[in-house]
Amino acid sequence: MKLQLKAVTFASAIVATPIWAAGWTLESDRSHLAYGTIKKNAVGEVNSFTSLSGHVTQEGVAEIEIDLSSVETNIEIRNERVIEFVFRQAPTARLTAEFDMAKVAGLAVGETTTLDAASVLSLAGTEVEFDAEMFVARLSETSVLVSTNDMVFLSTEDAGVNAGVDKLMELASLPGITRTVPITARLIFHTDEEQAATASEATEVVAAAAVQGDATAGKKVFRKCSACHKLKEGRHGVGPSLHGILGAKAGQAEGFKYSTALESSDIVWTHETLSAFLTDPKGYLQGNRMQFRGLKKDKDIVNLLAYLQEEG
Numbered sequence: 001m002k003l004q005l006k007a008v009t010f011a012s013a014i015v016a017t018p019i020w021a022a023g024w025t026l027e028s029d030r031s032h033l034a035y036g037t038i039k040k041n042a043v044g045e046v047n048s049f050t051s052l053s054g055h056v057t058q059e060g061v062a063e064i065e066i067d068l069s070s071v072e073t074n075i076e077i078r079n080e081r082v083i084e085f086v087f088r089q090a091p092t093a094r095l096t097a098e099f100d101m102a103k104v105a106g107l108a109v110g111e112t113t114t115l116d117a118a119s120v121l122s123l124a125g126t127e128v129e130f131d132a133e134m135f136v137a138r139l140s141e142t143s144v145l146v147s148t149n150d151m152v153f154l155s156t157e158d159a160g161v162n163a164g165v166d167k168l169m170e171l172a173s174l175p176g177i178t179r180t181v182p183i184t185a186r187l188i189f190h191t192d193e194e195q196a197a198t199a200s201e202a203t204e205v206v207a208a209a210a211v212q213g214d215a216t217a218g219k220k221v222f223r224k225c226s227a228c229h230k231l232k233e234g235r236h237g238v239g240p241s242l243h244g245i246l247g248a249k250a251g252q253a254e255g256f257k258y259s260t261a262l263e264s265s266d267i268v269w270t271h272e273t274l275s276a277f278l279t280d281p282k283g284y285l286q287g288n289r290m291q292f293r294g295l296k297k298d299k300d301i302v303n304l305l306a307y308l309q310e311e312g
């Protein structure tokens with residue numbers, strides 16, 4: 001999948017544990033996944049799944065498991081046939097969706113947004129990739145609603161279920177069943193209070209830095225750093241890449257050899273710790289190897305932080 005990795009990394013950089021840490025789970029009872037079929041070119045029917053489970057991974061990917069045996073077509077014999085011929089007895093299908101987590105993380109309670117989710121449906125060994133526009137609403141500190149904004153259409157051929165649909169037609173003596181299936185989903189995720197509180201606090205700290213600072217001015221300040229630091233992920237020079245540095249734990253950029261002082265510190269780079277470090281690098285953390293005297297003007301630091309938040 002080619003995805004908005006930059007955005008995802010940004011969101012996970014806001015706090016040491018990402019906003020969408022593993023603590024976000026799908027509420028099966030309040031979630032709903034359905035698809036439509038049209039037979040004989042005339043009769044529309046809705047089928048749904050009554051058992052879903054899922055969570056959001058550390059990387060910010062929503063993973064939903066669909067219990068295929070829970071399919072509800074409203075006719076018992078048809079449920080059995082769908083399970084046998086279309087789903088070919090596969091126990092579950094998996095839906096993964098990756099989206100711009102920064103957008104979700106920044107939502108205040110009561111706010112809504114739409115975003116594109118790069119999604120993959122895996123069913124009985126076949127994977128179908130599709131983009132879905134999702135509507136997201138922050139219901140409370142601890143819950144988020146994600147639903148399809150429009151219908152998503154899946155081709156039965158791409159999903160590898162054409163033969164199964166042929167079989168259903170034959171069994172039910174139907175002249176036709178459409179080969180494009182509209183899908184809608186309503187997913188509600190929740191987390192516990194504690195995690196939500198940490199997440200929103202950290203978002204506020206970073207947001208405050210952004211409001212105060214001027215990123216354009218900060219870009220100029222960054223010239224003092226750019227001889228040694230790049231913002232591109234994984235691009236190390238004399239100093240480590242500063243990609244996603246706000247919110248990251250110190251000394252963790254992959255592929256860079258840090259001093260023991262930095263690597264073994266338990267600093268998390270927030271607005272406060274970065275300000276203190278950049279004012280007096282040697283004084284703040286003894287034994288670090290950054291050959292830089294420090295920034296003397298508070299204003300430079302605030303602007304630099306705004307720039308790092310926007311571009312880093």
Ligand code: HEC
Binds near residue numbers: 228287
């Ligand atoms: C002369 C080179 C040099 C300059 C200039 C420089 N740094 Fe560094 N920086 C380093 C090195 C080397 C390290 C790693 C130090 C260590 O391992 O002890 C480092 C480490 C850091 C870290 C910790 C990174 C991490 O992954 O924990 C931050 C943050 C940082 N620098 C920010 C800045 C900023 C912002 C500027 C400009 C205002 C700047 N540095 C200027 C060389 C430099």
